Amino acid sequence: MEVKKAALKCVGVNFEQYPKDQKPEIAFVGKSNVGKSTLINALTLRNKLARTSSQPGKTRTINFYDINDLFYIVDVPGYGYAKAPKTEIERWSRMTEEYMQKREELRGVVLLVDIRHQPGENDKVMYNWLKHYWYKIIIAATKLDKIKKSQIQKQVSIIKNTLNTDKNDIIIPFSGQEKTGRQELLDEIEKIL
Numbered sequence: 001m002e003v004k005k006a007a008l009k010c011v012g013v014n015f016e017q018y019p020k021d022q023k024p025e026i027a028f029v030g031k032s033n034v035g036k037s038t039l040i041n042a043l044t045l046r047n048k049l050a051r052t053s054s055q056p057g058k059t060r061t062i063n064f065y066d067i068n069d070l071f072y073i074v075d076v077p078g079y080g081y082a083k084a085p086k087t088e089i090e091r092w093s094r095m096t097e098e099y100m101q102k103r104e105e106l107r108g109v110v111l112l113v114d115i116r117h118q119p120g121e122n123d124k125v126m127y128n129w130l131k132h133y134w135y136k137i138i139i140a141a142t143k144l145d146k147i148k149k150s151q152i153q154k155q156v157s158i159i160k161n162t163l164n165t166d167k168n169d170i171i172i173p174f175s176g177q178e179k180t181g182r183q184e185l186l187d188e189i190e191k192i193l
Helices: 036-044 086-102 121-132 149-163 182-192
Strands: 006-012 025-030 062-067 071-075 106-114 136-142 170-173
Touching: 025 036, 025 086, 025 121, 036 062, 036 071, 036 106, 036 136, 036 182, 062 086, 086 106, 106 121, 106 182, 121 136, 121 149, 136 149, 136 182, 149 170, 170 182
Parallel strands: 025 071, 025 106, 106 136, 136 170
Antiparallel strands: 006 062, 062 071
């Protein structure tokens, strides 16, 4: 797949605000500050399409990015640590869960994990939740440029073992900075669509 066109279509917090054109959607989920916005910018080759921040919890709405007028990449709020009141974090969680459970246009999920670290409890819960609901999952192991090449296979094995992935799961080491894994991820998204 080649991304020729990418634009923020809409931002919402409930179903009334989401697109009504029934295009298929691929959701991007992961803990706060794992690099969802950076990954979206790298995939679309647009530096400022999705707003990035070093502060966890920057994404507080569900953001729909129209890709090639064919489908949406959907950026949902991150889970885990964020500098926000607990009630606000709980609201994001409910909004995300409702979207993930009820959105008929949702075709697959890209689960982002930081390749430098063993997936945490929240990552395991999300992975198992996605498996329970039979979502097609691609695991993007972000921040690849922060480790040595000699560490890649070891870190991928840690991710596989910690999440207890099955043999059909796809793990793509990804660097937003170097665009490593970009085409592979786009190709896997295209297969799901």
